[in-house]
């Protein structure tokens with residue numbers, strides 16, 4: 001079955017259409033908020049890799065005062081944003097305008113785009129940075145995971161320039177063998193790091209999201225767009241080599257969104273082959289959540 005027809009029978013695709021979201025991904029961000037309360041107290045946000053814009057739509061709807069006239073939001077955005085709310089969205093591709101969202105077109109891995117975002121904040125700080133970036137997948141797992149990690153690296157680099165202390169960073173990852181390394185290194189910058197799988201993210205997809213709360217860069221850390229943060233050989237940061245022997249950690253893994261809510265792949269139950277995969281996945285996910293609860297304590301106390 002082609003991708004388009006699979007999407008069309010999907011409940012989140014239909015809900016997104018109904019609610020006027022540009023993509024079903026909107027529900028992933030909403031479900032992450034349901035689990036972690038990431039919008040609470042946020043007035044300044046950056047949406048990296050934002051096109052076609054459903055996450056920006058969700059941010060605009062949640063950060064601008066509910067009920068505020070769209071025109072008012074648009075006017076404030078045209079005037080450079082209000083003091084209270086600022087949302088900046090960036091993507092390689094052009095996006096149709098969204099009231100209340102300032103848009104920048106560019107590659108987040110390039111220095112000039114990063115500088116444009118940082119300039120746009122004029123020394124101001126964001127409470128939340130989200131990144132749903134995805135390269136065109138090659139189907140070669142290791143390569144896809146590597147490119148995804150590069151996007152995350154670029155997003156984190158930008159984040160270190162604009163995120164306020166205590167702020168939140170949410171980014172898409174492809175879960176693979178390096179997830180512990182990623183978790184350990186993100187823990188250098190954030191007090192709490194979890195890997196979450198929203199209910200609307202397909203079971204068959206290896207995507208998950210890191211939800212990093214409580215931004216707290218290491219003492220003496222100075223943000224630079226030229227230093228690859230997650231390359232432990234280059235970082236020289238204390239604690240960067242923490243993955244050997246007993247220092248290895250199990251990454252907290254959280255299923256988010258109402259677990260009795262809509263399943264992104266209900267059809268899988270009708271397909272015996274897929275049903276097998278799905279059942280195995282559910283069992284695995286449950287055990288990971290249980291492991292995650294214990295290891296969260298361990299990760300918090302151990303690092």
Ligand SMILES: C[S@@+](CC[C@H](N)C(=O)[O-])C[C@H]1O[C@@H](n2cnc3c(N)ncnc32)[C@H](O)[C@@H]1O
Nearest residue numbers: 025049051052053054055092107108132133134
């Ligand atoms: C899955 S889509 C994002 C969907 C979006 N969150 C939404 O809800 O509408 C991934 C986006 O990442 C963007 N992207 C991939 N690599 C990028 C890069 N290096 N710089 C900027 N955007 C990038 C792509 O252009 C694509 O629009």
